Amino acid sequence: MAETPSEFKLKNPPMDGVSAVKFGPNSSQHLLVSSWDCTVRLYDVISNNMRLSFPQQAPVLDCCFHDSVRAYSGGLDKVLKTFDFNTNAERSVGMHDAPIRCVEFCPDANVIVTGSWDSTVKLWDPRTPCNAGTFSQPDKVYTLSVCGDRLIVGTAGRKILVWDLRNMGYVQQRRESSLKYQTRCIRSFPNKQGYVLSSIEGRVAVEYLDPSPEVQKKKYAFKCHRVKEQGKEKIYPVNAIAFHNVHNTFATGGSDGIVNIWDGFNKKRLCQFHKYPTSIASLAFSQDGSVLAIASCFMYEQEEPPEVTEEAVFIRNVNDQETKPKS
Known part of the structure; x- marks a missing residue:
């Protein structure tokens, strides 16, 4: 695929599937990438070079920045680790009883949140760092998202739980996904009013947190990441x-290798990018919304791997025309 000034591939990509891409808290320059190749990598996307690589004992399933010089990660070895970019040091913070699937930082509550296949969410105090509580979930945690001081957790069995990070004594809301199939990803609106949820069956739901009936009336779901081939519809996981963060619009990436940008409030697709070499595994906008990181890798959902499986992270400069709601 030809590189353009608006889009290029990162040099020194991971050697195996990318599990997560995350931009630094205030930058469109630093990108954290975790991978099944047992590394956490820090890239400078402006100069297109890999600044640091932290080798791990097992595949890494998620990562996040805490601030501009520290990051966290977790994966199949069940250990939450923290990295200091200035000293190039790494330390273990604590453990789950099964692989760690999700790692997020909540600035409003100043906690690191991990979700695991052991059916718990744990909170970690980054100042010490140490465990600040363990909270049972109804099933394996597949995805979670921080929404102000609330936490939205998606588990197996299509369960959605809304927690208040300032008071984890009880679950604030228990919901069931409005999509019929397994939950794949949840991300919350920057305006904190709700969240978007995707499933393995080419659908996305836009949900609102306010339980009042008039607000709940606004929720809806739509089909996407489906391709017609020879009269048959092929349906892909999202x-x-x-x-x-600026426009409250969102991007979705599917196993069809396509990235779409949506205006969730006006129920419109704003644009669709060209097809990428393989499945889209992870997406991240920079804080100012000027750059989108796109991880493309083979995700073993098709029966046969392609002849060439290429792991790549694309950096795309996006503009208002692609990401801003049409007035």
């Missing part, structure tokens, strides 16, 4: 969702 693996990734990323929000534009």
Whole structure:
């Protein structure tokens, strides 16, 4: 695929599937990438070079920045680790009883949140760092998203739980996904009013947190990431969702290798990018919304791997025309 000034591939990509891409808290320059190749990598996307790589004992399933010089990660070895970019040091913070699937930082509550296949969410105090509580979930945690001081957790069995991070004594809301199939990804609106949820069956739901009936009336779901081939519809998992912090619009990435940008409030697709080499595994907008990181890798959902499986992270400069709601 030809590179354009608006889009290029990162040099030194991971050697195996990318599990997560995350931009630094205040930058469109630093990108954290976790991978099944047992590394966490830090890239400078402006100069297109890999600044640091932290080798791990097992595949890494998620990562996040805490601030501009520290990051966290977790994966199949069940250990939450923290990295200091200035000293190039790494330390273990604590453990789950099964692989860690999700790692997020909540700035409003100043906690690191991990979700695991052991059916718990744990909170970690980044100041010490140490465990600040363990909270049972109804099933394996597949995805979670921080929404202000609330936490939205998606588990197996299509369960959705809304927690208040300032008071984890009880679950604030228990919901069931409005999509019929397994939940793949949840991300919350930057305006904190709701969240977007995707499933393995080419659908996305836009949900609102306010339980009042008039607000709940606004929720809806739509089909996407489906391709007609020889009169048959092929339906693909929607693996990734990323929000534009400025415009409240969002991108979705599917196993069809396509990235779409949506205006969730006006129920419109704003644009669709060209097809990428393989499935879209993860997406992240920079804080100012000027750059979108797109991880493309083979995700073993098709029966046969392609002849060439290419792991790549594309950096795309996006503009208002692609990401801003049409007035």
